[in-house]
Amino acid sequence: EVQLVESGGGLVQPGGSLRLSCAASGFTFSSYDMHWVRQGTGKGLEWVSAIGTSGDPYYSGSVKGRFTISRENAKNSLYLQMNSLRAGDTAVYYCARSRNLDVWGQGTTVTVSS
């Protein structure tokens, strides 16, 4: 079964850091671009970042310079290092597969609050 499972969410103070992980299974992880998408409470979906099969990273303007996406193909894992967190980063963070975002995880919740 094709599956994505996010982890690493939690409560963090403004200015703090958090690292999210996404464990992939059921498909050849190294062959797919991967994405992070977030959704604030009661809000719409927002594309955050993507990484190509060769490891090239891409970011939305709202997180560029603060977030770093990476992947470890040997571990079938995707990561999102989030630094200088702000209240506006509070959201459920989803990882998704491919340019069509055809498979999604269940999400992990990040809350930035003092």
Place this chain on the structure above:
Amino acid sequence: QSALTQPASVSGSPGQSITISCTGTSSDVGSYNLVSWYQQHPGKAPKLMIYEGSKRPSGVSNRFSGSKSGSTASLTISGLQAEDEADYYCCSYAAFNTWVFGGGTKLTVL
């Protein structure tokens, strides 16, 4: 990049057809055939319903169809059913390996 524009809400009765629009610009929807549509029920992860403008993933009902004209993409749901009630989001490639979502549309089945 700015979010794609969707109506906040649409509604229809069972058996009817509805269409949700998604308006972008020449920098995203208008330039690429990479528009996708997602269905999201409350508390659940989004589910891909349409990709590359008009293609349906395996397992998605043929009541769902997609199209595009210029910088506006559309999702049509025919034979509306109660389980179609959900939020729907469009998404488009927006150049330089970035993507942009629409604000979402809440579908109510009357």
